[in-house]
Amino acid sequence: MSQERILLAYSGGLDTSCILKWLLEKGHEVICFMADVGQEEDFGAAREKALRIGATDVIVKDMKQQFVERFVWPALQMGLIYEDRYLLGTSLARPCISIGLVEAAAQRGCTIISHGATGKGNDQIRFELSCYALNPTIKVIAPWRLPEFCERFQGRTDLLEYAKKNNIPVSATTKAPWSMDANIMHISYESGLLEDPAIAAPEELYQMTQSPQKSAETPTTVEIIFKDGAAVRASELVSGKTMERPLDILTFLNKIGGEHGVGRIDLVENRFLGLKSRGVYETPGATILHVAHRDLEVYCLDREVFRVKSFLASKMADYVYNGFWYSPEAEYVRSCLVASQRNVTGKVVLEIFKGHAMAVSRESIKSVYNQELASMDVHGSLSPYAATGFIEVNAMRLKEHHRVFGSANMK
Amino acid sequence: MSQERILLAYSGGLDTSCILKWLLEKGHEVICFMADVGQEEDFGAAREKALRIGATDVIVKDMKQQFVERFVWPALQMGLIYEDRYLLGTSLARPCISIGLVEAAAQRGCTIISHGATGKGNDQIRFELSCYALNPTIKVIAPWRLPEFCERFQGRTDLLEYAKKNNIPVSATTKAPWSMDANIMHISYESGLLEDPAIAAPEELYQMTQSPQKSAETPTTVEIIFKDGAAVRASELVSGKTMERPLDILTFLNKIGGEHGVGRIDLVENRFLGLKSRGVYETPGATILHVAHRDLEVYCLDREVFRVKSFLASKMADYVYNGFWYSPEAEYVRSCLVASQRNVTGKVVLEIFKGHAMAVSRESIKSVYNQELASMDVHGSLSPYAATGFIEVNAMRLKEHHRVFGSANMK
Amino acid sequence: MSQERILLAYSGGLDTSCILKWLLEKGHEVICFMADVGQEEDFGAAREKALRIGATDVIVKDMKQQFVERFVWPALQMGLIYEDRYLLGTSLARPCISIGLVEAAAQRGCTIISHGATGKGNDQIRFELSCYALNPTIKVIAPWRLPEFCERFQGRTDLLEYAKKNNIPVSATTKAPWSMDANIMHISYESGLLEDPAIAAPEELYQMTQSPQKSAETPTTVEIIFKDGAAVRASELVSGKTMERPLDILTFLNKIGGEHGVGRIDLVENRFLGLKSRGVYETPGATILHVAHRDLEVYCLDREVFRVKSFLASKMADYVYNGFWYSPEAEYVRSCLVASQRNVTGKVVLEIFKGHAMAVSRESIKSVYNQELASMDVHGSLSPYAATGFIEVNAMRLKEHHRVFGSANMK
């Protein structure tokens, strides 16, 4: 490639610092971009480091609000969960950061975007598909997939050596024996010792949540109000604290969930490339919101609408996990899912304690729940004789089947 | 109806005792049937009571093993869960009890089966569809759906009066302000004060599980071994206790789960008749097994097989909830689901504490998990350059879409 | 029931004439309602007959345009087809007629609607669910499900006798040995000799379509233009005739399709009640529109959107067939399906000949079809090397599977 102005998704870590230097050595001009999506990071130090290595400029963009409002909230509203357990914290951050990258590239006249994601992970795909969807003419360079780069850097040792040779400062603290990716929604951990799915994650790994064993000894009660499937208020009953903006709600529930050890999961998942990987996640606030939303949703939605909606949400979770947040199918299915939430409006009360968030009560004026009808003590508006016909009709198909094929086997 | 020999599903409670008397008054001969599916019950006292009221005989059948092996185990193997949360404890017991009913009816020459389920619930449907599928010529009488019976008994007061008049003993203890249905898998609670979904279930309601607040202060670790998706061994690491038969495993895990407050849920669900009802469930052992199975399943199953299998399990959960355990579709889908579990073989370790069961490690020789391939530190067997082509191809569809319809919107 | 003012869905035939008389005998006041949805009918004669029997009034409402625009067009736009073959002509007419019934009932102060549909068919369900959804307080009386009525009228002979006794004129022409239901979209035939699925439908049964053997000897070419999935223009190339309003388009294509023998099907279908029934249908114009729409849809829609949309359409077809046109789920899924059609805009050319309509060409400015990209002769915008990576990644999962479980079996 000829010499170009490149926008590099920079993390301040060893990999992207080496990539920065390497791109500079190739004769490119490099502007670094850091998205603040809520991770703990010394952005000032990272900026200085990049500039010292030779970056023309370093952009640090606060995307927390955008991330929460345009990605986390819709995902919770849609009820997205990947393979029954993963709330998609990293998958959601990638298209958000991609917006930052594409916008910054346009502003700074960069025709190329580069990143440090490796060739076996999901993130490369999420970044690149998002960038291409947002700007089909952009070029993306992934050094970890370039033969030249991979041959030069066979592993961490080569990077450390290269850093030393080029006066790139390397963190003095010992690298944790796993990697992590953090944002305001969650932290994910993988690699290193986690690569053996039989080894339990060590307690010291977790950073957002207390161990349930050490967490608060008293439960707390939280009340969450949803409008059209989106959380619009969260209150902790004991403290009386109330938050209303998405970013505030999430921060607030992260604190509560963290103190009570809520939202840890440890699993093996299927990556888009077709391999399985082990991940450990902590997602305190979003877990509380997900539990609350799921409770209210079944309460408010028509039974059949709920089934269709659930099918669509499982498709959407795959789209998002696989990097297709910006795609015709995600745009379409998202519009369908949002439409399903029109009446998911009401209040859920949850008890939070020792790693567990449990809905204990819910209210809604949009629910068809009918206490009189549900009551076993009142004959109510449904004639009890109606069920006789209903059962007779449903039994007919079974009886006909058994007429031809014999009765069901009692074993 | 003419005078017949009727088999009555008898519980020993007020309703079925009054039904027994009422059927006798109509001139029928009545044999009572009680299935022991693990509920706490003084079967001797109930038997005596029924005989005193006038039953020709009372059959008490121990169906615990049958229930666990033919219903609970397959359901856990299939991963059944209704509307994302309910493990179907009552729904599974109904077809099991129906076997007992149909067999006893055949043995005792009863042409009619009667039960005390009401006209707005699911159980009437589950009992009757199961009975009809097992013996299409049987007749079922549901007094709570007979005009004559309903007119005579408008509510509990009429039943109490009738009991008094007929010397039917009524339990001296005050009736709990809710109803419950128990078996070895779970207890479900509904009705009464639970009919208001905004009122949290009182702590004294729960009988199988300790409150997380009062539960054991030390976590325990459990190891469960699955073969072809079915649990074949459970061990508690600290005590070294190990169980291998389904009934023993479930009893054992019920005890552990109960002590640690695992398996409570409180929700509103959609009944088959089309109304919503509020239910509270405690399912300690089966919750642990479900969590373990789900963890191992994603670990062992191919990604695409898992998706198809998940779709089928959601259909099957509806079938079972709605009373179609014995139906062409359930028979078919069950065979497909069991086939999917062929390689779900291995071990899962769970930490159990304060209402929460969490998988922390898993092992299997049937998983395609490939540590080297998953490792971010090793280039491994997948050429990193392959992902470039993979992404380029996937991006093409998105680019083409945006060529025609414009780029994705950054908002 | 007390004496009420009843609105009777009247057909002019034997059944509803006897029902009319019977309701009058019961002391009710009866207003008859006939919806003109395009069936061949002497409405004047029917009106006179009803008045002579004793109806207070007879309403004949022209609902053809409403039927086509609000039911047939949306169904074709959504691509609804039941069990792969049936275009739902009768199922769509029922909710349309129900609107007429509910509106007329309101205008005339009728609190009860009555109809002549039998107790084993789908139509009773469609009528009643639609009426209840449109006006939950309306009452529906279905004499064919009333014990009193059924005991009096065991079959056709009883009806004929009753008619004779009451001076109800009976058509002199011999009744065809099947029943039919006609509207502007289709005619359906069932019952009588068609009840044996092994007996082929006789040629004289068909009324809208020529036998392919006797149909026109020259093909004709039709061009249909769709906007957002709805047909907005149809032209026959040879005659130059062009139609633009839905009702005109359908009438026009019925004529062409009829002359060319298009749209006959003969099948066994699953009724909502759980039994199977044999139906023969002729649907000339709508078949042409369906074939054209399906062709354009795959041309215009994104691959993944098409898959989701197809799943939703199969759900919707079941809803409509089962009588749930007016239901929360149908309202929801319909909104999703309509949203999917936003870009199904373009032109399809079909050749019509001897029972067959075949799309032979299509054009759209909303398709992502890219001739250069598709061309096998041009390397084009997709690097040929990209596919190598794409295949390598896809192969990895298969290889991993076979690493653990052995290679695929060549048998």
Place this chain on the structure above:
Amino acid sequence: MSQERILLAYSGGLDTSCILKWLLEKGHEVICFMADVGQEEDFGAAREKALRIGATDVIVKDMKQQFVERFVWPALQMGLIYEDRYLLGTSLARPCISIGLVEAAAQRGCTIISHGATGKGNDQIRFELSCYALNPTIKVIAPWRLPEFCERFQGRTDLLEYAKKNNIPVSATTKAPWSMDANIMHISYESGLLEDPAIAAPEELYQMTQSPQKSAETPTTVEIIFKDGAAVRASELVSGKTMERPLDILTFLNKIGGEHGVGRIDLVENRFLGLKSRGVYETPGATILHVAHRDLEVYCLDREVFRVKSFLASKMADYVYNGFWYSPEAEYVRSCLVASQRNVTGKVVLEIFKGHAMAVSRESIKSVYNQELASMDVHGSLSPYAATGFIEVNAMRLKEHHRVFGSANMK
């Protein structure tokens, strides 16, 4: 790559002849492999041509029976159809040919398989995924994706020139302005003038089927017997000819279907790579079998089983189209689909005429079809009053919805 013994999937055409020569020039030893899957081909001439160019050997393997029995028959039994219209003739042939390739490679000690499929089509994927699944250690070389090859051969002109220079005979007949792929199941046409979806395919393109206009003037009637979803006998009533082996049945029905112009389709489809392409297909015999099977299937299968089965078939069609015939998911779903066919046993009679095959009668002892139950004239085994309860229960959910959200809108 070093010099190896390569097995080349050879067609006798210009592309693979040039590839053969080019591989030889690279110093490899090349054995050619031709699978006879029923295409019209002068295998002797092709063999001679390859040997003259320099192939070490040419293997011509008759795979017709294997293709029909192991691929076509299961596909028809499963009811596979891609995007509602395409019966997958080419998709099915690829894994079959791959078996031939992998077996021949093993027998002849070839470590590499090469083919002439281009970089934008589906066939490269189908060949390679099949080969890798059958033998994960095999290497596949696709010259049309090798930079060196693509640079040398920019298009057809370069190939022609290379052929001339190397004395590779080129067919004297003018190349048709489209490409075709033929086997005993179908011929597919694409490329060239077909690349414009607005241009109708010219009549002279079709080779297996007569134009409906010129096809036989008298319909013929065919009777097909299925056992467990697979065709086991086909008879033409007028001639009395009967076939029983799959290959014979297909050949026989190809002849009948061809004479009557059955099985042409013209469409745009979505390729696995994400682009759309236009294809024209003629599939006479398999179309007749598909129509017959579909008819019998709804007749025999339980309603709910049919729905699940249809969902699975749509997944399987995608797997097969995309090249995953040999994959965990296809193996799994195929086993489910085959299980669904256990009772699809019976006879279908079709009328075949002028491009159209229509089922007109069917018989089965495995159908639950119940003439008495279906009859509108007999009250039969379903109490007509049962439907009242059935409707009341179904209406309740709708009424409840409308109680909260207002009645359905009449518009």
